[in-house]
Amino acid sequence: MKVTREQMLAIIGDGQRTDYFLHYINAWATTFGINTPLRMAHFLAQVCHETNGFKLLREVGKPCYFNKYEQGKLAKMLGNTQKGDGTKYKGRGLLMLTGRANYEAYQNSGYCTGDIMTNPEWLEKPLGSVKSGMWYWWKKGLNALADKDNILGVTKKINGGTNGLDSRKKWLVKCKKALDV
Numbered sequence: 001m002k003v004t005r006e007q008m009l010a011i012i013g014d015g016q017r018t019d020y021f022l023h024y025i026n027a028w029a030t031t032f033g034i035n036t037p038l039r040m041a042h043f044l045a046q047v048c049h050e051t052n053g054f055k056l057l058r059e060v061g062k063p064c065y066f067n068k069y070e071q072g073k074l075a076k077m078l079g080n081t082q083k084g085d086g087t088k089y090k091g092r093g094l095l096m097l098t099g100r101a102n103y104e105a106y107q108n109s110g111y112c113t114g115d116i117m118t119n120p121e122w123l124e125k126p127l128g129s130v131k132s133g134m135w136y137w138w139k140k141g142l143n144a145l146a147d148k149d150n151i152l153g154v155t156k157k158i159n160g161g162t163n164g165l166d167s168r169k170k171w172l173v174k175c176k177k178a179l180d181v
């Protein structure tokens with residue numbers, strides 16, 4: 001499945017951002033099984049929600065905002081074990097990879113070509129953001145849910161809940177229209 005420039009423009013409406021990401025999306029989609037229009041529509045809809053239309057490649061907030069990733073159940077779930085892990089391993093990339101455990105899993109996956117444990121900002125660059133997002137999509141088994149057109153299931157696997165579900169649904173409608181699904 002190759003996304004055309006015109007299709008991407010119909011989705012995000014920005015030529016510069018389209019040109020920034022499209023090559024990497026098309027280069028890696030097949031590797032991670034995002035190889036049908038429906039799968040790509042679901043992937044891009046989630047990405048558009050998570051990144052505000054490919055505008056944000058890292059989670060934003062004051063340092064105190066990231067304290068939630070360093071305490072209790074959420075810190076344990078994310079594998080954040082050291083003071084500062086919440087800020088250092090905040091959400092980055094197209095699907096906002098979050099937490100020490102997820103960063104380590106991607107680092108060790110064979111798909112990551114840089115040292116993101118030392119330089120997590122690498123996930124904010126086009127190649128790193130696309131590959132990490134597509135890897136996470138694949139790792140979570142989201143192609144199967146996309147094949148069922150199950151946006152609720154996809155959202156829960158990405159977000160852990162239903163945060164932003166209405167936005168994700170709106171993006172999905174737009175992506176399906178652009179990709180002729």
